[in-house]
Amino acid sequence: MTREADLYPPIKALFERQGYEVKGEVGAADVVARRGDEDPVIVELKLRFSLSLFHQAIARQAITDLVYIAVPKPKGKQARRMLKDNLSLCRRLGLGLITVLPDGRVEVQCDPGPYAPRKSKVRTQRLLREFDRLRGDPNSGGATRSGIVTAYRQDALACAEYLAEHGPSKGAAVALATGIARATTLMRDNHYGWFEKIALGVYQISEKGQRERLRWRAEASDAETNAMPEGSEPK
Structure with missing residues (x-):
């Protein structure tokens, strides 16, 4: 037509x-x-x-x-x-x-008619869980999805930081030190390719994890600096 x-x-x-x-x-x-x-x-x-x-x-x-x-x-x-x-x-x-x-x-x-939206309790709970799990406010509203910091990514970064500082460690030790209960599962699933299993329950940070850890740390530092009022100095 x-x-x-x-x-x-x-x-x-x-x-x-x-x-x-x-x-x-x-x-x-x-x-x-x-x-x-x-x-x-x-x-x-x-x-x-x-x-x-x-x-x-x-x-x-x-x-x-x-x-x-x-x-x-x-x-x-x-x-x-x-x-x-x-x-x-x-x-x-x-x-x-x-x-x-x-x-x-x-x-x-x-057909035309009044709209009565049905709320999804599952989606509401999922949203609120993600809100509560996010530490601080790491994202600017409207940012592209590829640069979004999720609660899962924050947990992965915390595990990577611990391994970078302490070397190969048991998952239980990482969980205890970081407060991330799912640390072992997170490192085992290794969705980002940041971790390497070197023994039963023992993980170390991968080369990719090292690069990504430094990149995300730099981006977080830049975002914090850019968010400062004009004329203020970082502490």
Whole structure:
């Protein structure tokens, strides 16, 4: 579909099958459908999702609660994610969403209506656990994910620092000295490649671990310096 007008026939047919009278380009609306004395239905047509499309649809909610947006069904690797994200946005805004396939078939992804979000206790608890486990405030809001300091990374850095200072050590000794109960498991799993097992339960820091430890320490020092008020001196 190369024109918004290509979306009109299948959308018109959809509502006519439900007993609506349908007309295009009524006032500022792309499509208006009426059925008896019921509130009118408005559909905004676009060839792709965009912020302006949502702005238009929200403006139509001043006329009726029954507002849909209609777009060709996206295709490609990111299509499923794109559709899911925009469907979620439609639901939050109380908008309906219709997608049109190349053969003219339509799929009503959701109907207009009030949104009642369901909270995920699991996600809430996971977020709060990560918040509580983070030592200090090591990240600037909006930083790229590759440079994020997680609680897991902080624990790994603490283990690496201990091994760098004390040499090969038993996991239990590292756990006791650092206060990181999962130190042995963390070094055994070795997700970052920072540790080497040299005997049963005994680990040392790897060459990569040495490099990464120094790099993260330098970045933390730079971040602390940059966060200082102008004119202050590091202590």
